[in-house]
Amino acid sequence: PPPMAQIELENVGKVFPGDVVALDDVSLRIEDGEFIALVGPSGCGKSTLLRSLAGLEEVTSGTISIDGRDVTDVAPRQRDVAMVFQSYALYPHMTVRQNLGYGLKVRRTPKTETRTRVEEVARMLGLFELLERKPGQLSGGQRQRVAMGRAIVRDPAAFLMDEPLSNLDAKLRVQMRAEISQLQSDLGTTTIYVTHDQTEAMTMGDRVAVMRKGELQQVAAPQELYDHPVNLFVAGFIGSPAMNLVEATLERADGGFVVEAGGQRIALGDETMSARPAIKAYQGRKIVLGIRPEDLEDAELATDIPADRRLRGTVELREALGAEIMVHFKVDAPPALTEDVRELAQDVGDERAVQQEEGARETTMVGRFGARSKVREGDPAEVAVDSRVLHFFDLDTGLGIYDESTKGEEAR
Numbered sequence: 001p002p003p004m005a006q007i008e009l010e011n012v013g014k015v016f017p018g019d020v021v022a023l024d025d026v027s028l029r030i031e032d033g034e035f036i037a038l039v040g041p042s043g044c045g046k047s048t049l050l051r052s053l054a055g056l057e058e059v060t061s062g063t064i065s066i067d068g069r070d071v072t073d074v075a076p077r078q079r080d081v082a083m084v085f086q087s088y089a090l091y092p093h094m095t096v097r098q099n100l101g102y103g104l105k106v107r108r109t110p111k112t113e114t115r116t117r118v119e120e121v122a123r124m125l126g127l128f129e130l131l132e133r134k135p136g137q138l139s140g141g142q143r144q145r146v147a148m149g150r151a152i153v154r155d156p157a158a159f160l161m162d163e164p165l166s167n168l169d170a171k172l173r174v175q176m177r178a179e180i181s182q183l184q185s186d187l188g189t190t191t192i193y194v195t196h197d198q199t200e201a202m203t204m205g206d207r208v209a210v211m212r213k214g215e216l217q218q219v220a221a222p223q224e225l226y227d228h229p230v231n232l233f234v235a236g237f238i239g240s241p242a243m244n245l246v247e248a249t250l251e252r253a254d255g256g257f258v259v260e261a262g263g264q265r266i267a268l269g270d271e272t273m274s275a276r277p278a279i280k281a282y283q284g285r286k287i288v289l290g291i292r293p294e295d296l297e298d299a300e301l302a303t304d305i306p307a308d309r310r311l312r313g314t315v316e317l318r319e320a321l322g323a324e325i326m327v328h329f330k331v332d333a334p335p336a337l338t339e340d341v342r343e344l345a346q347d348v349g350d351e352r353a354v355q356q357e358e359g360a361r362e363t364t365m366v367g368r369f370g371a372r373s374k375v376r377e378g379d380p381a382e383v384a385v386d387s388r389v390l391h392f393f394d395l396d397t398g399l400g401i402y403d404e405s406t407k408g409e410e411a412r
């Protein structure tokens, strides 16, 4: 088994020359054997965090420890961590055997030990038959396995992976994702995996850490992030297509609560109110209402949802994907255009939100409808809302409105 490696960052800051704050008071504890996926938009500091852990970057403040040992000022070689990069970081002129053994060679490991270790790892990764080939003679997946193998051979306390799959095609990425997850869990080596792909993060991570502008936003298990995003940023970042966000008010009506957004009105059942009692305090105030596309359905198909839980608008676009239909529809409800939302839209290239004007009265929403939906472009849209899983955010702070009991694990 690999050495124990609990990794701890305490109040870590990194400022580059020119006052570029890449890491802002980051505190995070990664348990021994854990797989943490680190996600966030371009430039949020993911690589800087990883490089700081590896010792390739000197931090400006705070401490980093590995298995209880303060390594803040320890040289990369002495930290016992292995970086895994994209597969094109392999040495093209060396064979697979030489690539795999290189890390051991520079550490002056005896030749016979290197040989045994390299062959053991090559067998583990299905590379044994390919040991004498050069990277140019391998497929993309095989090259990626060699890149992984180079790290595994050293038996480090932790793997630090920086977007290792980003130059592979979509199908191979999905396959390698599963392979890396399996390998990591077999080896039990603490792993930090940087990606900008939220699907990759959600499927691979025991926990996912979401970063924005050098700050950790939320660190939690994938389901927890999805169910209880701490703020609008996390809400918009996790989930694809992104959560629909509109400005709304919470009102009392018909003996219960309703949420009103422009001309739209959705009844909140007792089950919603008892699950989310904290929202009662927002009665009469503006909030942001979040609805995930998967919680919307063609009303024709959602016969179990009462008629007082519907959005009404016009179908703008129908994208049939076989198993489901993505339906873009316009409703008369003001879009939530907080700074978070705009930044997110830009980052994920969401044309919908980017094009929304300040003061707009209409929002284009996306729903994932069942494949049997017959809606057509230009038709009136009658959309059923699963009101049990609505999301509510404070308009001023952007924070999710939760009770202590339902609150997600916040970034510490």
Ligand code: ATP
Pocket (backbone or CB within 6 Å): 016, 017, 020, 021, 022, 040, 041, 042, 043, 044, 045, 046, 047, 048, 049, 196
């Ligand atoms: P990406 O997903 O695009 O790789 P990232 O989240 O990994 O982005 P970092 O590379 O960690 O982001 O960069 C964080 C911030 O620090 C950015 O604003 C970047 O421009 C800045 N930065 C990174 N390296 C340096 C450097 N050597 N000198 C000055 N600024 C830097």
